Amino acid sequence: MNDSDDIRIIRTACPAHCGIDCCGILAHIKGDRVIKLEPAEFPIPNDKRICLRGLSSLDITYHPERLKYPMKRVGERGEGKFERISWDKALNIISEKFKNISDNYGWKSIGWVLGGPGAGTTKFGAYLRLASLTQSTRVSAWGYGDAGVPCGSRTIFGSQFPYMYLFGTFWQRKWPDLLVVWGSNPAEAAPLQTMRKILDAKENGTQLVVIDPRFTITASKADVYVGLKPGTDTALALGLMHVIFKKGLYDEDFIRFETNGAYLVRIDNGKFLRGKDIGEKKVNAFIIYDESSSTAKVLRRSTLKTACITGEYEVGGIKCKTALQMLTDLAKEYPPNKSAEITGVSPELIIKFAEKIGTVDKATFFTWMGFTRTYYGDISLRGMISVATITGHVTTSISSGYIPAVLNWDPFLKAIPDKPSFHRMGILNLYNAVISGKPYPIKALWFAFINFLNQCVDCNKIIKELFPKLDLIVQTELFMTPTAKYADILLPVCSFLEFSDFLPRPYPYVQLQQKIIEPLYESKSDVDIVAGLAEKLGYGQYFQGGENAMIDLIMDHSSLDGYSREELRNKAMLLRVIPEDSNIPLPFSTPSGKIELYAEQLSEDGQALPVYLPPVEAPVSGKSQKFPIAFIQGHSRFRTHSMFANVKSLLELNPEPIVDINPTDASKRSINSGDWVTILNERGRATLKARLSETVNSGVIDITEGWWINQFKEGSVNHLTHDIVNPVQNKVYEPNMHMNDVAVEIIKYKEGEK
Amino acid sequence: MIIDQERCIGCEACSVACRIENNTKNFWIHVETQGGGQKDIPKGKFPNLEINFLPQLCNHCNNPPCVDSCPTEALIKREDGPVILKSDLCNSCKACIAACPYDIIKFNEENKIIEKCNFCSHRIDQGLEPFCVICCEGQAMFFGDLNDPSSKLIEIISKRKVFQLKPEENTDPSIYYCHPRPKRIL
Numbered sequence: 001m002n003d004s005d006d007i008r009i010i011r012t013a014c015p016a017h018c019g020i021d022c023c024g025i026l027a028h029i030k031g032d033r034v035i036k037l038e039p040a041e042f043p044i045p046n047d048k049r050i051c052l053r054g055l056s057s058l059d060i061t062y063h064p065e066r067l068k069y070p071m072k073r074v075g076e077r078g079e080g081k082f083e084r085i086s087w088d089k090a091l092n093i094i095s096e097k098f099k100n101i102s103d104n105y106g107w108k109s110i111g112w113v114l115g116g117p118g119a120g121t122t123k124f125g126a127y128l129r130l131a132s133l134t135q136s137t138r139v140s141a142w143g144y145g146d147a148g149v150p151c152g153s154r155t156i157f158g159s160q161f162p163y164m165y166l167f168g169t170f171w172q173r174k175w176p177d178l179l180v181v182w183g184s185n186p187a188e189a190a191p192l193q194t195m196r197k198i199l200d201a202k203e204n205g206t207q208l209v210v211i212d213p214r215f216t217i218t219a220s221k222a223d224v225y226v227g228l229k230p231g232t233d234t235a236l237a238l239g240l241m242h243v244i245f246k247k248g249l250y251d252e253d254f255i256r257f258e259t260n261g262a263y264l265v266r267i268d269n270g271k272f273l274r275g276k277d278i279g280e281k282k283v284n285a286f287i288i289y290d291e292s293s294s295t296a297k298v299l300r301r302s303t304l305k306t307a308c309i310t311g312e313y314e315v316g317g318i319k320c321k322t323a324l325q326m327l328t329d330l331a332k333e334y335p336p337n338k339s340a341e342i343t344g345v346s347p348e349l350i351i352k353f354a355e356k357i358g359t360v361d362k363a364t365f366f367t368w369m370g371f372t373r374t375y376y377g378d379i380s381l382r383g384m385i386s387v388a389t390i391t392g393h394v395t396t397s398i399s400s401g402y403i404p405a406v407l408n409w410d411p412f413l414k415a416i417p418d419k420p421s422f423h424r425m426g427i428l429n430l431y432n433a434v435i436s437g438k439p440y441p442i443k444a445l446w447f448a449f450i451n452f453l454n455q456c457v458d459c460n461k462i463i464k465e466l467f468p469k470l471d472l473i474v475q476t477e478l479f480m481t482p483t484a485k486y487a488d489i490l491l492p493v494c495s496f497l498e499f500s501d502f503l504p505r506p507y508p509y510v511q512l513q514q515k516i517i518e519p520l521y522e523s524k525s526d527v528d529i530v531a532g533l534a535e536k537l538g539y540g541q542y543f544q545g546g547e548n549a550m551i552d553l554i555m556d557h558s559s560l561d562g563y564s565r566e567e568l569r570n571k572a573m574l575l576r577v578i579p580e581d582s583n584i585p586l587p588f589s590t591p592s593g594k595i596e597l598y599a600e601q602l603s604e605d606g607q608a609l610p611v612y613l614p615p616v617e618a619p620v621s622g623k624s625q626k627f628p629i630a631f632i633q634g635h636s637r638f639r640t641h642s643m644f645a646n647v648k649s650l651l652e653l654n655p656e657p658i659v660d661i662n663p664t665d666a667s668k669r670s671i672n673s674g675d676w677v678t679i680l681n682e683r684g685r686a687t688l689k690a691r692l693s694e695t696v697n698s699g700v701i702d703i704t705e706g707w708w709i710n711q712f713k714e715g716s717v718n719h720l721t722h723d724i725v726n727p728v729q730n731k732v733y734e735p736n737m738h739m740n741d742v743a744v745e746i747i748k749y750k751e752g753e754k
Numbered sequence: 755m756i757i758d759q760e761r762c763i764g765c766e767a768c769s770v771a772c773r774i775e776n777n778t779k780n781f782w783i784h785v786e787t788q789g790g791g792q793k794d795i796p797k798g799k800f801p802n803l804e805i806n807f808l809p810q811l812c813n814h815c816n817n818p819p820c821v822d823s824c825p826t827e828a829l830i831k832r833e834d835g836p837v838i839l840k841s842d843l844c845n846s847c848k849a850c851i852a853a854c855p856y857d858i859i860k861f862n863e864e865n866k867i868i869e870k871c872n873f874c875s876h877r878i879d880q881g882l883e884p885f886c887v888i889c890c891e892g893q894a895m896f897f898g899d900l901n902d903p904s905s906k907l908i909e910i911i912s913k914r915k916v917f918q919l920k921p922e923e924n925t926d927p928s929i930y931y932c933h934p935r936p937k938r939i940l
Contacts, residue, residue: 207938693790693795694799
């Protein structure tokens with residue numbers, strides 16, 4: 001590459017759905033072709049980075065199998081037979097069909113299934129805007145694995161995300177004495193924004209504990225690895241709390257002032273004692289028990305100072321306990337031996353770990369989404385946060401770092417201010433809506449940036465029950481994915497080098513994903529596709545000016561004053577610095593305005609406390625059953641979900657799906673490394689090669705998610721998963737898919753046998 | 755160069771980066787798993803497991819046996835360190851492949867030429883770091899001049915014990931490694 005004179009270099013950023021990494025990238029262009037990608041500079045030099053997927057992105061852009069033009073299905077759904085049509089014809093077919101469906105069922109029977117836009121904003125916003133204008137249904141993708149965290153976080157913190165409270169300061173490079181990575185593998189899933197910092201922290205003296213049913217690469221870097229059974233996290237949290245309470249290692253002041261631990265709870269109905277219960281004028285006020293006067297008092301800043309945080313009291317004939325006492329009593333039922341028996345972690349380790357958490361000056365708890373992909377994953381998160389809370393390891397105010405950007409979502413969420421907007425439906429509830437018409441029928445689905453069939457639970461149900469009920473399936477895609485084969489209309493979309501977007505990431509930056517080359521073939525960006533359809537539907541005026549107009553619109557918020565698209569063309573820009581010692585309190589939008597160790601609104605569901613409830617399906621009790629193996633899905637460094645699964649250069653390093661099985665389980669079944677095996681349960685099968693590995697314990701198998709269905713000999717990971725709805729999650733936010741809460745058996749594959 | 759095993763997460767971005775930068779089908783860098791004998795598999799029994807990664811590239815030896823073995827003087831040891839291959843002088847006799855104790859010189863089956871890591875000398879000459887270094891996810895690779903007292907390498911060597919591969923071969927590699935740090939019990 002010496003003829004550098006002909007090469008132009010333009011900055012852009014990778015929006016891939018790897019969470020938060022969002023690497024700045026320099027694209028080297030020769031003629032009209034991008035010939036190389038390399039990491040771009042960030043204002044903080046150490047943040048310059050790229051990953052092996054980002055490096056390999058050109059193999060997506062220039063992949064020989066890219067979809068090149070709009071197509072209409074001519075064979076059966078799933079057969080993959082299509083014929084080329086023009087954009088105009090494709091959009092005409094869709095708009096006619098949409099009008100037809102809306103005449104019969106109403107616009108809300110048309111659903112937009114928007115998957116992970118990665119860090120992208122306007123490509124997501126464009127769809128929301130059209131959904132809002134037409135008052136159709138936005139199918140939220142939180143529920144395809146990511147709803148457990150908001151369910152738990154909303155309950156305990158009153159916030160969609162728990163991250164600022166748990167590790168906001170960690171992102172600002174404030175290294176704790178102890179870092180607990182719980183159910184997360186950033187070494188492969190978020191190597192740059194997170195794993196690098198974990199390695200930095202270790203280098204600066206932080207002790208690292210990793211809790212995971214898999215011995216991940218992150219776990220390999222741990223000082224102490226805690227290998228537990230899948231879905232038993234809450235039992236571990238309760239075991240830790242047992243020791244912390246018993247040894248008096250909890251942070252009394254933190255509990256008193258930052259949580260609802262001192263509030264009195266009625267034993268008879270699990271509700272908080274209120275002013276009206278004891279004849280106070282403030283009928284809804286919370287009540288505490290005053291230590292000095294031995295009387296119940298209305299909660300005030302002044303009364304809280306002398307409130308009892310533990311104990312059982314009778315107030316006006318009503319038996320009560322403090323919320324903390326309720327939690328303590330629950331934890332009492334989980335001595336280390338019992339917690340050990342459930343989780344598979346040694347009791348000695350539970351004790352030492354709890355003592356460490358309770359005695360270090362600063363501990364940070366880190367997690368993403370993985371361990372909440374179990375039926376009670378939201379409670380697992382609350383369990384972990386409860387451990388952090390009672391020991392005072394939760395951040396309640398920030399005095400350094402950067403102020404996150406707020407985007408101008410209003411024109412997208414509510415395109416016409418005085419008119420109703422779109423309907424919202426969780427993706428797991430979509431199954432019922434399509435199949436049974438409840439709560440209302442969905443007759444057409446548009447899939448964008450989602451490989452729905454591949455990545456959502458229970459493939460056989462989708463193929464046999466869900467897809468056949470749909471009058472129209474549209475997919476925007478780069479490739480003939482397993483889902484695309486079921487589309488009626490298939491629209492070719494650009495790779496990230498062919499369109500522009502605004503990326504408010506990674507923390508602490510904002511970036512521009514800049515169009516580097518013109519769209520290849522007849523592909524278009526999602527924004528342009530939506531604009532084209534909107535034109536047909538009579539909403540063209542809302543989409544004038546294409547991507548750049550959309551970017552300007554979404555950046556039109558006071559938090560981004562002084563930042564411009566023009567300036568972002570050449571650099572990432574730092575967010576505004578939080579003035580030192582400004583001590584900005586982090587809000588808790590819970591009913592109490594505090595961290596809720598006790599969630600009154602879930603008392604009728606028996607989940608006011610982080611109770612341990614066994615996984616809905618994963619067999620962890622050791623009792624013999626038909627499907628005795630717990631099946632979990634880790635993440636692979638070679639893919640971002642199902643992206644990159646078809647990239648040849650990465651397939652050379654990691655050629656095919658593999659199931660990791662413990663040698664003990666393998667030998668019982670006469671399975672050797674390299675053997676074809678079938679994993680099965682009542683819903684389906686997956687056939688692939690086995691690898692004997694101690695990365696999983698006996699009783700657990702692991703296949704990394706994201707391999708395409710056609711890459712298996714038979715079935716896929718999601719032919720085994722289930723669509724059981726957790727009604728409490730449905731009440732709190734929306735139900736999650738529980739990909740890591742699945743029971744299976746594994747057998748040697750026999751040709752022709754079903 | 756120093757490679758810190760503590761920071762290496764075995765991602766193979768170095769292998770991929772190298773291949774892209776040098777426009778070849780071979781992997782001039784490979785990442786060895788130190789563990790259970792197979793790629794990405796740890797040693798031990800659950801949950802008492804251990805795995806480490808050892809990325810290997812040309813060692814740019816100070817006593818390079820490949821240079822000595824080359825009959826056409828296609829391989830040269832540059833004064834500033836890199837052992838580079840001048841492809842136009844190479845007759846693909848493979849003597850270097852036999853001579854290298856690290857099995858790191860590659861034969862490109864497609865166009866029948868010898869290939870090896872040149873320490874990205876085309877980048878070094880422009881004052882840039884090797885491409886693998888700037889693409890290392892864990893920031894485990896450090897490049898610099900051991901004769902420069904202000905180099906990051908000198909700082910690392912002053913704090914950590916370093917080792918070279920196959921010291922018994924007396925090749926004196928320019929690639930040094932740091933062992934992972936010992937685990938600290940709770």
